[in-house]
Amino acid sequence: MRTTIRLPQDLYDEVRETALRERRTVTSLIEESLREALASRSHRRHDAPFSLTPVGGDGGLRPGVDLSDQAALEDLMTDARP
Numbered sequence: 260m261r262t263t264i265r266l267p268q269d270l271y272d273e274v275r276e277t278a279l280r281e282r283r284t285v286t287s288l289i290e291e292s293l294r295e296a297l298a299s300r301s302h303r304r305h306d307a308p309f310s311l312t313p314v315g316g317d318g319g320l321r322p323g324v325d326l327s328d329q330a331a332l333e334d335l336m337t338d339a340r341p
Contacts, residue, residue, distance in 0.1 A: 266274070278288045325331055 274288055275285055278285045281288070320326070324335065
């Protein structure tokens with residue numbers, strides 16, 4: 260199937276140079292790259308969700324720590340640095 264895609268000039272130049280260096284067509288390089296990118300996305304989507312269990316020296320969190328408040332966690336970690 261033929262199609263037209265628009266690429267930034269610098270990206271096309273890199274693709275063309277790579278294809279020349281590998282002695283292959285631009286089409287085959289783009290096809291392989293798209294297949295690899297799609298396969299990679301497919302694997303990420305099917306990975307089982309995971310969760311982390313926080314542990315501390317005494318088996319729990321410090322008092323006042325809220326794992327759902329990213330800004331507060333960042334402040335806490337920044338304040339803990341020497």
